[in-house]
Amino acid sequence: MEAYKETSIYKGALRILQTLQAAHYEAYIVGGAVRDIQMGRIPHDYDIVTSAMPEVVIDVLRTEGFITTNVVGASFGVVVVTEGDDTYEVATYRSEQYGEDSHRPVAVQFPSTFLEDVQRRDFTINGLALTESGEVRDEVGGLRDIVARRLCTIGSSQERFQEDALRMFRLCRFAGQLGFSIDPATWAGIEPNLYRVEGLSLERVRIEIEKMLLSEYVDLALDALVRSHLNEQCCQQTIEGQSRRIPILPELTHLVDLPQAPEHHVHDGWCHTLAVVKRVAPNLVLRWAALLHDVGKGMEGVRGFHNGRITDRNHDRVGATMARNILTRLGYAKEFVNLVVWLVERHMRFHFYVSNGSADLRKWLQKESHENLFRETKDLVEAVDYLKTLGVADVLGGGTKDAEPTVQYGTRMMDMAKQMPVHTKDLCYDRTLPNLVAPYTKEVMETLLQRVQAGDIPNTPEALHKAGMAKYERVKKKEYHA
Template sequence: MDAIVRRIVTALNDEGYEAYIVGGAVRDLLMKRVPHDYDVTTSARPEEIHAVAAKQGWHTVEIQGEQFGIVVLVVDGMTVETASFRGEAYGKDSHRPETVWYAQTLREDVLRRDFTVNALAMDADGHVYDYTGGQRDIRRKRLVTVGDPHQRFQEDALRLFRACRFVGQLDFLPAKELTRAMPDAFSRVAGLSVERVVREIDRLMTTPAAYKGLDLLVRSGLGACCCRRKENGQYHEVPILPECSHLPQTPQSKPFHLFDAWFHTLAVVANTPPDLLLRYAALFHDIAKGLPGIRGRKDGRYTDYGHDAKGADMARQILLRWQKRPPFAERIAWLVKTHMKFHYFANTGQGDVLKWLRHEALEGPFRRTDELVEAVQQATALACADIRGCGHADASTEGTSSFGAYMADMARQMPVSTKDLSYDRRVPEVCGTRTGECLRILLTRVQNQNLDNDSDILAAAARKWMERQRGDCHDRT
């Protein structure tokens, strides 16, 4: 236990109150992981917690949650939520409890929690209190609800998404009773805000076993549900992720693909680093496979011509309806759109790479050269994951990685905007009020490899351009 947190627990104990760390921190300690934060539960009421804090000289932060018995303590720069034992009852709201009351015992407090591995408590001496079998489930690597899963999910529909996230975060398997109970609570998902749902999916996407959580999300049918967004005082239905629902039933042609489209997608996700943008690109890269107008057959094999362009449109639409920032959505859409072209360049040795980079510099969603370079590096990582995700034990990504490094070097030499030009004060001194016009012409010439991106060369070119402009004006007069 963190020394500062032990001080908090001990200080409450010294004043005659029960106090324990509870939830994820205990779980992580038992799994030999470093907790990213700590929560304390205590028999003390909020005013009593404040009194202990004042006596110790600790700062407290005013939060809305204090009405639910939560006091935020700041001790030596560390923030710790300290909550009174409490019970809850749920009503019409899909996430928030309808009534909250103070409980008398630790047992009452932990029995209201979501999963057994999150219902563990530990005192200042390190003794663990386990009323739900959480330690057993950690050993078995199983995610199990506290009590009846139907009741737990009916109480708070966000727990459905938290189940997916914890499966990925802990690399556990969900208990059969948990997965069977999920559909009964799907009607409650409609009352969740899209912000809460997407926040859970985002957290899932960067977990070590994200593919497991995604599999639960899609195969259970949870991804096909709708949540809601409030705009101008009105609630609007927001589909979550129905676009992935067809993938588990979408076969692919062997021998190139050993897996169906969904298992391949999960394998690609598993082979990407835990970066949110890359993981979403991996999830969406083949999302259009199997769709009408995309799925075909040629020489007895399945084809999906155009799935890259269609998938890019679908990825953009999903992310924007989730209210992701447009640049984030556009980068992911670009990676989905270009993933087949990247494979073509890397594996065939054909195609004009420079021409393609120049086109992306001119027409792509990039504002600076460093963005183009970053996108090429991301495309390389996605391509390597795509290769590994095909399931062939002897698949090599060495050539793709080398080609990606080569493309990144070329991209570094490709200015995207005039700010990427290596010009100095000589250009504005020569061009004056026409500097912007001149720089745009110089940019095009550098992109077309008619000029090197060098300050002396650009200054000379600007001087010649201005001389021609003056000559044209003189001829007209």
């Protein structure tokens, strides 16, 4: 038996179907869950469509012990149903009419038919339905496109994207999540509808971009985003009733076909960026840092030539400034922005230290430990771990060097970071020490922190007690003579 049939969430969905059908209404599992089942994946959520009106859905399901929302989505006829720990959306068949809004229909008609409901959906692979008996109902060629690993809109792509501009971003996202190619006729519907992006909210666009960044085939998703010019559009953000235009990611466009020094790179700026992003783990900090690590390359004042060779001096600093502007306008929290910016700004220094064995790594880490970005040692260790990962991916993405020296150096840097206290609370002192050196506790502890960071004394209770008491005696003596 297929593994998905053993999950509680599927069994709950099946019981909803059976309950509605017993009351003489049509009901199907529909959309992404059916697509995933056909691809051998186990779905984590299930959507259901039915011929029953929302009020009837509530009445029928509650009679059988299901928990449903009292408030029905008036615009869309959706009832949220709970069975145990699982939640489902049960929607009435509907057809839609669209107006000026770039995402939401202005009118919804129901009851409708199953075929009309399917034809309003975005892509053929999301237009499949599953019956109670496990049979697939395919009215739009979704099974064919799953086999071909191809993304196609249901009907005219120009009409589908005109109706809902967010579908263009979903197209890029599905390419990244599924590794599917985009049908040329579907691709052709993007350009005439780029103007519709301006009506989308920043929140919805950012959610789609984050899903792209975390996808398995992230390079396909981002490449589609940029080559479609969706990244060059603006969306909108409304704050206290005031709407403003927010550029999405226009800073990426100049990387496409941007020449790079062949002695360090086999790809242009954009293909190198994609190679680096793909090589880091699906973590938002890492993926954003990888996407923006070379965004400063090719910019005015950065791109140059020396002895006939391409240079991009200070692209790390310029890129860090650009990264801060990008992530801030996209609404990320300050702490998140600071960490990504730190990685972008430090990635070339990391490569410098890898290439120069005589450089003082401890001194660099000591300096970094003083940055306000890090509150304690574990924060520094996490950042260094990210930097190592980014550095290795950057070397591999260049395609001209062996990454093993970078791996080894990064490991050494990690080990040293673990021993580098950032705050006095990272010191391994005997807890009686602060009382013993009072009233000079703050001065003594800060001195101990600096000495451990510099490698003058080990971070052990015995060494800290001895050095702390010696500092205490000096401070007390100095104050006495003063």
